[in-house]
Amino acid sequence: MKPSVSGGTPVSALYRAVWRWHFYAGLLVLPFMILIAVTGALYLFKDEINDALYGDLSHVRPLASAQLAPSELAGRALAAYPGKLKGYNPPSGPDRAALVKAVGEDGVKTAIYVNPYTGAVLGSTWDAGFAGSTLMWTIRKLHSLEYIGWFGNRVIECVAGWSVLLVITGTYLWWPRGRNVGAFRLRKTSGRALWRDLHAVTGIYTAGFIVFLALTGLPWSGVWGKQFYDLSYAAGIGMPDGYWSKYPTSTVPTAEALEKSPWILENQPMPLSSAAKGVPVGLDTVVRTVEEAGIHPGYSIAVPGGPEGVFTASVYPDDVSRERVIHLDQYTGEVLADMGFADLGALGRAAEWSISVHMGQEFGVLNQIVLLLACIAIVLMSVSAAVMWWKRRPTGQIGVPPMPRDWRLPRTVLVIAILLGAFFPLVGLTLLLAAAIECGLLITARWKAA
Known part of the structure; x- marks a missing residue:
C-alpha cells in the first residue's frame, strides 16, 4: 500500500516529492521571511514612526x-x-x-x-537619507540584508524566488484531490492538526501577497533586477532611450548621486552643468524654478557635489503619478531634464507603481493596513510551519519527508522547474545544488541497501 498523509488517502510519489521540496524551501526561506515580514511591516509606517520619534523637530x-x-x-x-x-527639503506643509x-x-x-517662520534652529539628527531616521535606516538595511553587502543582496534574491516556489508547492499540497485537506478555515482546535490547518489556511490566503511582494521586491536585486532593467531598456519600455542625450552626462549613476531615485532611473548617468566655472545660482532661484514648474510638495533638493554637478529636485509622493525628477544647471538655473511618471515606458510605469504599492504608499492607509496584515500572516505561517515540523520530527532527527521510491516524475514538473530556474537564475542554481545533494543521498541509500 502507498504511504498516506495523516492516515488519509494514499499519496503518490509526486506528492511525496513536492512535499519534500516544500520542506526544503521552507527550511531555506522561512527564517528570512520572518525577518523580511517584520522589518517590512515596520517600514510601511516609516513616516508615522519618524513623526513619533522626531515630532518635536519636524513639526512647528x-x-x-x-x-x-x-x-x-x-x-x-x-x-x-x-x-x-x-541638500534642502522645503517644508512639506504649513x-x-x-x-x-x-x-x-x-x-x-x-x-x-x-x-x-522664525528661522530658529530646532535641532539635528544624523542624516539617514530617505529613511528619515536612524531606526528606519537600520530597518531598511535589515530588510534588504545590505549589512552584508552583495552577498546579502543575493540571499534576498534567492529568498524571493524560493518563496514563489513555496507558494507553488504549498498550493499543490493544499489542493483537495479528494483528501481531507484544502480547507479555507480552521477545523481543529488543538494538537499538530491545529498547527497544520493554521499553516495551510494562512498560506492559501496569503499566497497572492507573497508572490506580489516577492516579485515587486526583485527590481532591487543584483542579478534578476539587472537583467530585468537591461531587457526593459533594450525593449524601449523602461527608460526611453536617449532621454538625457540633449545634454552631456557624467559617469555617475543617479542612484549614487541621490538619496532616492525612481528604480528605472537608478543606472542612468547624471547630467552635467554647462560649464565647470562661474557663480552657482542661489538656492532661492532653484526652489522658485521647480515650484513654478509645478513640482509636488514634499520634494527635496540635492546640491551639486562638484563644479560640473547639477541641482536636482525630486519627489516621491503617495500618488506615484506625481513622481518627478528635475535637473538644473548649477550656473544658469536652466532646467536640463524634467522627468515625470508619464515620461517612462510602460514597464517603467508598472515597476514604479508596483514598488509604490510594495512600500505601502499608493493607496494610503488602506495600502498600509492590507500589507501589515499580510506581513503578520507571513510570520504566523512561518511560525506554524516551525511548530508543526518540531512536533512531527523524529527525536534527534531533522525530519525530512522520506524520498519517494519512484522518481519518474511527469515531464510537466520538469518543465516547470526549468522555467522557474530560468526566470529566477539564483533559484535555478540552488535547485541544481539541492538536486545534486538529493542524488547523492539517493545513491548513498541504494549503496547501503545493496
Whole structure:
C-alpha cells in the first residue's frame, strides 16, 4: 500500500516529492521571511514612526507671517552646525519644519531642522537619507540584508524566488484531490492538526501577497533586477532611450548621486552643468524654478557635489503619478531634464507603481493596513510551519519527508522547474545544488541497501 498523509488517502510519489521540496524551501526561506515580514511591516509606517520619534523637530506651529527664504534658513542651519550644504527639503506643509542637510569636515552627515517662520534652529539628527531616521535606516538595511553587502543582496534574491516556489508547492499540497485537506478555515482546535490547518489556511490566503511582494521586491536585486532593467531598456519600455542625450552626462549613476531615485532611473548617468566655472545660482532661484514648474510638495533638493554637478529636485509622493525628477544647471538655473511618471515606458510605469504599492504608499492607509496584515500572516505561517515540523520530527532527527521510491516524475514538473530556474537564475542554481545533494543521498541509500 502507498504511504498516506495523516492516515488519509494514499499519496503518490509526486506528492511525496513536492512535499519534500516544500520542506526544503521552507527550511531555506522561512527564517528570512520572518525577518523580511517584520522589518517590512515596520517600514510601511516609516513616516508615522519618524513623526513619533522626531515630532518635536519636524513639526512647528503655523504662523500668519510669511516663511523665510530657503537661503536664509540654510544659512542659519549652517551657522549652528558648520559644514557643507548637501541638500534642502522645503517644508512639506504649513506645520512642518524645513530640513537642511550638511556634511561636516569629519564627513558626518547631519539633518538640521529649522522653523521656517522664525528661522530658529530646532535641532539635528544624523542624516539617514530617505529613511528619515536612524531606526528606519537600520530597518531598511535589515530588510534588504545590505549589512552584508552583495552577498546579502543575493540571499534576498534567492529568498524571493524560493518563496514563489513555496507558494507553488504549498498550493499543490493544499489542493483537495479528494483528501481531507484544502480547507479555507480552521477545523481543529488543538494538537499538530491545529498547527497544520493554521499553516495551510494562512498560506492559501496569503499566497497572492507573497508572490506580489516577492516579485515587486526583485527590481532591487543584483542579478534578476539587472537583467530585468537591461531587457526593459533594450525593449524601449523602461527608460526611453536617449532621454538625457540633449545634454552631456557624467559617469555617475543617479542612484549614487541621490538619496532616492525612481528604480528605472537608478543606472542612468547624471547630467552635467554647462560649464565647470562661474557663480552657482542661489538656492532661492532653484526652489522658485521647480515650484513654478509645478513640482509636488514634499520634494527635496540635492546640491551639486562638484563644479560640473547639477541641482536636482525630486519627489516621491503617495500618488506615484506625481513622481518627478528635475535637473538644473548649477550656473544658469536652466532646467536640463524634467522627468515625470508619464515620461517612462510602460514597464517603467508598472515597476514604479508596483514598488509604490510594495512600500505601502499608493493607496494610503488602506495600502498600509492590507500589507501589515499580510506581513503578520507571513510570520504566523512561518511560525506554524516551525511548530508543526518540531512536533512531527523524529527525536534527534531533522525530519525530512522520506524520498519517494519512484522518481519518474511527469515531464510537466520538469518543465516547470526549468522555467522557474530560468526566470529566477539564483533559484535555478540552488535547485541544481539541492538536486545534486538529493542524488547523492539517493545513491548513498541504494549503496547501503545493496
